[in-house]
Amino acid sequence: MTTLVIGGGVVGLSVAYGLLKQGAQVTVIDGSDTDARASRGNFGLVWIQGKGAKAPHYAAWSRSSAKLWQGFAKDLKEATGIDIAFSQIGGVEYFTDADALAQDAAGLQGLQDHFDGDYPFEVLEHSRLKQLVPEIGPKVVGGIHSPMDGHVNPLLLLRALSVAVQQMGGRLQTGAKVTEIAGGDRAYTVTLETGERIEGNALVLAAGLGSAEYGADLGFDAPVRPQQGQVLITEKLPFFLKYPSGRIRQVNEGGVQIGASKAETGADSTDLPTLQDLARYAVDVFPLLEHVQLVRSWAALRVMSPDGLPIYQRSTKFAGAHFVTCHSGITLAAAHAGLLPDWIQDRNTAPDLSLFSESRFNV
């Protein structure tokens, strides 16, 4: 019984790692650097506040992942020796616009009510926020602090997952572009660009934006589109920023990461006006960044479903094929490793993911 995982980004590798932990045989087939690869260009947040403000099942699923994250990071460290710099001391969202603050706070209040109070966050006006984060500038009208949020070094996470998968006996085939997938009930044959064929009894389609192409053959819609995000990073600075935010965080290596913009395009190149907006916002929030040097900028492509929520879909054509995609693969990595394997293996302990199926797009 071999499960083929198509795609070795953070989603495919998290699932593969979880399957291996349950004793499954796994082969991960991953393409090349010419593919769009969100796992290599993201912001590294394990972020909960505001997620699923209009979709409580998504908020709950994200939170279940956040709760598993500490153990997930610890397991990866024990398995690989790699410290992925995970921290979950809470996060702060900063606002320079009072209406935006009120709107986000109302969304969080709605979730808190929905979860009978079990959704911790606090709205802080400027002076109280300044006690918590003394570096904020005068343009910051307030913020929202939530102990649920955290962040991680996403490249170390990817590396740790890839090392762990191989150490646990998983096969990781890189530079391997899939050109054809022939499906059947519990019988899959994947053909690579090189002509090589790989066979398995189950299949997980987790190829990010590459999944769209193979959906139809396997009985999925796989409606994913690219959404561009641009990111800036500064020179390394002494640590001053304790809490990450959705748009500014100081990474464990000292640089301050600023971003990410959102644009409905599949172009993965940066443009100056977007980068200027990001920099201006960062300086508004933290004036001390004004004279700090930027050392890198990049654009990467998010993997977006029509409603922005994850898709977990069993094939409507063949037994044993699953499609997995999401727009927050870092946040959900712990759930993908800890909870999805039961669903993929059709165990009765599987989480109920029916609300995340593709049928929601066809009503």
Add this chain to the structure above:
Amino acid sequence: MFDPLEPQGTNQVQFQFEDRQLSAPQGATVASALLGAGITAFRDTPVSGAARGPFCLMGACYDCLVSINGVTVQACMTPVQDGLQVKRVGSRQVDSEGAV
């Protein structure tokens, strides 16, 4: 430790590194001027605090960083000038909370 290969011209400029008054030949880079004055460690890294000085002297390694007018620059890519105030990167204004 470092000696000029060619005889020093008479055109010297005066500049400052932290509190030290130094001179260097006109046209030198800040990096070679500091090395000529016997200063090899220009800064401590912000995260681990390890000492760093110029390594490549050609703009590639970014180990020679210094602060000029509050901006971090590569000393090996910056010509020294009369009256230039060069500071250690780590010695930028640090407020009570430890932020730069």
